[in-house]
Amino acid sequence: MRRVNRDQLTALAVLAPSLVLLAIFVYGFIARTAYTSLTDWGRDPSQALAANPVIRYIGFANYKDLFTGFLDARFRQDLVSALFFTVFFLAGCLLIGLLLALMLDRNPRGEGFFRTVFLFPMSLSFIVTGTIWAWMLQPSGGVNRLSPLVGLPAGQFEWLTSRTSIWQFDWNRLPLVTALVVAAVLVWVAVTAYREGARTRGHVAVACAALLALWALTGGVTVKLLPYPEPHGFNLAFVGIILAAVWQMAGYTMALYLAGLRGIPEELREAARVDGASERQVYTRVIFPLLAPITLSAMIILGHISLKIFDLVFAMAGPDNTQTDVPALLMYITAFRGNQFAKGAAIGVVLLVMVAAVIVPYLASTFRREART
Amino acid sequence: MTTTSTSPAVRARRGFHTRRWLLTLLTYLITAVFLFPLAWMILAAFKTEAQAFATPPVVLFTPTLDNFHRAWGAYLPALTNSLVAALGSTLLAFVLGLPAAFALAVYPTRRAQGVLTWMLSTKFMPAVGVIVPLFLLFRNLHLLDTLPGLILMYTTMNLPLVVWMMHSYLTEIPAAIYEAAKVDGASVGQEFFRIALPLSMPGISATALLALIFAWNEVFFALNLTSSAAAPLSVFIGQFKTSQGLFWAQLSAAATLTVLPVLVFGWIAQRQLIRGLSFGAVK
Numbered sequence: 068m069r070r071v072n073r074d075q076l077t078a079l080a081v082l083a084p085s086l087v088l089l090a091i092f093v094y095g096f097i098a099r100t101a102y103t104s105l106t107d108w109g110r111d112p113s114q115a116l117a118a119n120p121v122i123r124y125i126g127f128a129n130y131k132d133l134f135t136g137f138l139d140a141r142f143r144q145d146l147v148s149a150l151f152f153t154v155f156f157l158a159g160c161l162l163i164g165l166l167l168a169l170m171l172d173r174n175p176r177g178e179g180f181f182r183t184v185f186l187f188p189m190s191l192s193f194i195v196t197g198t199i200w201a202w203m204l205q206p207s208g209g210v211n212r213l214s215p216l217v218g219l220p221a222g223q224f225e226w227l228t229s230r231t232s233i234w235q236f237d238w239n240r241l242p243l244v245t246a247l248v249v250a251a252v253l254v255w256v257a258v259t260a261y262r263e264g265a266r267t268r269g270h271v272a273v274a275c276a277a278l279l280a281l282w283a284l285t286g287g288v289t290v291k292l293l294p295y296p297e298p299h300g301f302n303l304a305f306v307g308i309i310l311a312a313v314w315q316m317a318g319y320t321m322a323l324y325l326a327g328l329r330g331i332p333e334e335l336r337e338a339a340r341v342d343g344a345s346e347r348q349v350y351t352r353v354i355f356p357l358l359a360p361i362t363l364s365a366m367i368i369l370g371h372i373s374l375k376i377f378d379l380v381f382a383m384a385g386p387d388n389t390q391t392d393v394p395a396l397l398m399y400i401t402a403f404r405g406n407q408f409a410k411g412a413a414i415g416v417v418l419l420v421m422v423a424a425v426i427v428p429y430l431a432s433t434f435r436r437e438a439r440t
Numbered sequence: 441m442t443t444t445s446t447s448p449a450v451r452a453r454r455g456f457h458t459r460r461w462l463l464t465l466l467t468y469l470i471t472a473v474f475l476f477p478l479a480w481m482i483l484a485a486f487k488t489e490a491q492a493f494a495t496p497p498v499v500l501f502t503p504t505l506d507n508f509h510r511a512w513g514a515y516l517p518a519l520t521n522s523l524v525a526a527l528g529s530t531l532l533a534f535v536l537g538l539p540a541a542f543a544l545a546v547y548p549t550r551r552a553q554g555v556l557t558w559m560l561s562t563k564f565m566p567a568v569g570v571i572v573p574l575f576l577l578f579r580n581l582h583l584l585d586t587l588p589g590l591i592l593m594y595t596t597m598n599l600p601l602v603v604w605m606m607h608s609y610l611t612e613i614p615a616a617i618y619e620a621a622k623v624d625g626a627s628v629g630q631e632f633f634r635i636a637l638p639l640s641m642p643g644i645s646a647t648a649l650l651a652l653i654f655a656w657n658e659v660f661f662a663l664n665l666t667s668s669a670a671a672p673l674s675v676f677i678g679q680f681k682t683s684q685g686l687f688w689a690q691l692s693a694a695a696t697l698t699v700l701p702v703l704v705f706g707w708i709a710q711r712q713l714i715r716g717l718s719f720g721a722v723k
Contacts, residue, residue, distance in 0.1 A: 074547050074628065075547065077543070077547075077628050078543035078544075078547045079543075081539035081540055081542070081543045082540045082543050082544070082555070084536050084540075085536050085537055085540040085559070085599055085603060086540075086555070086559075088536065088595075088596055088599065089559060089562045089596065089599060089600065092570065092574070092593075092596040093562040093565055093570060093596070094562070096569075096570035096573045096574055097565065097569050097570060099572075099573035100569055100570060100571075100572055100573055103572055103573065167470065170463060170466065170467055170470075171467075173460075173463060174460060174463045174464060174467065176464070177467075181467055181471060182710075183707060183710065184471050184474050184475060185470075185471075185474055186706075186710055186713070186714075187474075187478075187703065187706060187707070188474065188478075189706070189713060189717075190653055190657075190702050190703065190705070190706025190707075190709075190710075190713055191478075191657070191699050191702060191703075191706075192656070192657030192658075192659065192674055192698075192699075192702070193657070193659065194657075194659050194674045194677050194678055195677060195695050195698055195699050196477070198481075198677060198691065198695055199477045199478065199480070199481045199695070200477060202481075202484075202688060203477060203480065314474070314477070318474075319714060319717060322710075322714045323714070323718065326714075364718065368717065368718060371564055374566070375566040375567070375568070377567075377568075377659070377660050378659035378660065378674075381659070381663075381678065382659075382677075382678060394568075395566065395567075395568050395660075398568045398571075399568070399660075399663075399664070402571070402572055402575075403575070403664060408572050411572055412572045414568070415566070415568040415569045415570075415571065415572065416569065418566050418568050418569065419565065419566055419568070419569040422564065422565070422566050423565075426561070426564040427561075430557055430560065430561050430564070433557065434553060434554065434557040
């Protein structure tokens with residue numbers, strides 16, 4: 068009995084330094100950031116860098132500015148950009164990763180070599196790949212010069228500086244759009260719940276969806292965040308950055324899918340074939356459904372990388388290219404160039420909440436799964 | 441009997457062969473696309489500036505080492521900083537994390553899984569969420585632009601990874617081995633140094649490689665916490681680009697030198713890299 072207690076003490080003693088370090092440096096500092104974001108630090112430039120700055124608590128004013136302030140339109144565009152970037156980056160990685168995995172799975176000759184080639188970009192730092200790609204995507208050289216090789220006119224696209232923005236929408240519509248999207252998701256939740264026979268869950272989801280839709284139709288249409296329309300859309304200057312990011316991470320997705328494909332026993336495919344499934348049906352009915360959990364994991368891991376993305380954009384377009392700005396970059400500029408520490412902290416917190424919304428459910432479910440086994 | 445029409449089986453096989461051939465061709469094409477950016481950079485490193493800028497691109501040229509010579513002077517301090525920061529932080533992360541992982545693996549309490557998940561959660565948190573207080577703390581402690589500061593930060597960054605990965609390696613050691621040692625009167629320390637450490641060496645080297653790569657590639661903290669004296673390679677490449685944006689051949693040489701170790705390490709530690717990035721999504 069004493070042995071057990073001493074063991075537990077030893078265990079606690081060796082765990083403590085790690086736990087304390089992480090608790091302070093991650094969650095302690097996050098709490099500190101959250102507090103800083105509620106102050107006016109940096110609003111008065113003379114106080115920003117003072118040795119003992121006068122810092123006042125001003126509540127959520129920084130957040131209000133970010134979402135509805137006249138001067139912070141750049142932040143709102145960054146949020147929209149981050150979402151578009153995430154969608155295309157995810158789609159590109161998943162699609163190309165799956166194709167590469169299927170390719171290697173069907174034709175395993177030389178698999179080791181090809182896997183290494185597809186994976187190697189992953190081990191490079193974003194700053195180096197960003198540098199290479201920035202060079203390749205120069206308007207007057209690189210990729211734009213590839214088309215003359217096959218007899219076409221040289222490309223004219225300004226990969227990283229294009230000012231064209233597509234799929235624009237008015238920022239004032241954001242609450243409405245959000246409400247409708249959430250309502251749609253809730254309807255989907257309800258449908259799956261009913262199908263699984265979980266009636267209570269279905270009823271709750273339907274009720275919430277109905278409430279949201281009701282609000283959207285009554286209040287949501289007229290709500291105004293800004294006194295004027297403010298269009299935000301997908302900046303085409305991001306296309307090049309998405310290309311580079313997909314190039315870097317597609318191999319990783321491939322590795323995940325390949326591991327998944329290898330985990331599907333051959334008997335399962337054989338059984339499907341014996342039952343008369345065509346080769347296409349073997350994939351759509353047997354293999355792809357079995358890969359769904361991998362797709363989810365990949366989406367979460369890649370999604371949180373793309374929301375946090377900083378280095379790739381920094382290396383490819385620099386911090387001052389407003390066309391390719393992302394929240395992390397704006398936070399860097401606001402806090403460390405503009406000395407607006409409180410507003411920078413607020414941007415950090417917004418980003419943190421977005422990442423946490425993706426990661427926390429995932430970690431919780433992993434935890435539950437691990438605890439069960 | 442000679443048949444002009446081939447049997448369905450033969451036709452199917454022939455179709456299979458054509459498909460397979462096409463698939464192989466496609467694989468090689470994609471391989472070329474994947475290698476192209478890196479190959480282009482390495483080629484540019486051996487060109488003169490004029491050749492590097494030429495359109496259409498110069499393919500045949502006499503390689504020159506001038507770029508490496510010119511980049512070397514500024515590269516060396518950054519390389520030293522990167523090496524010290526990566527090695528120092530990896531070592532420190534192991535000193536702290538290995539005993540912790542051992543404790544969690546060998547004396548599993550009901551909370552072990554919770555502790556691991558909690559540690560892991562810190563790895564996902566965006567750096568922008570901590571950078572403001574971190575910067576101020578470092579300023580007050582005079583840790584800005586110093587290697588100890590950078591090592592401290594990278595240790596925090598790699599610690600959850602080390603604990604998580606080493607925990608999974610250490611749990612693979614059969615409990616019977618520890619039981620036997622206990623019967624022979626081994627202390628906890630002896631169990632750790634005599635059993636866990638030697639038996640998990642492959643895991644340690646794989647995890648160490650991973651931690652080294654992550655520290656080597658890190659940009660955000662380096663950019664915010666260092667400026668010149670302690671600037672590692674990532675910052676050096678970033679600054680090189682903004683300050684001397686037009687010297688592409690020289691930049692390529694510096695970048696080539698920067699990625700070389702990672703290419704080798706990354707090749708050795710492929711599987712760990714996937715595992716480290718996925719946190720239990722794949723095992």
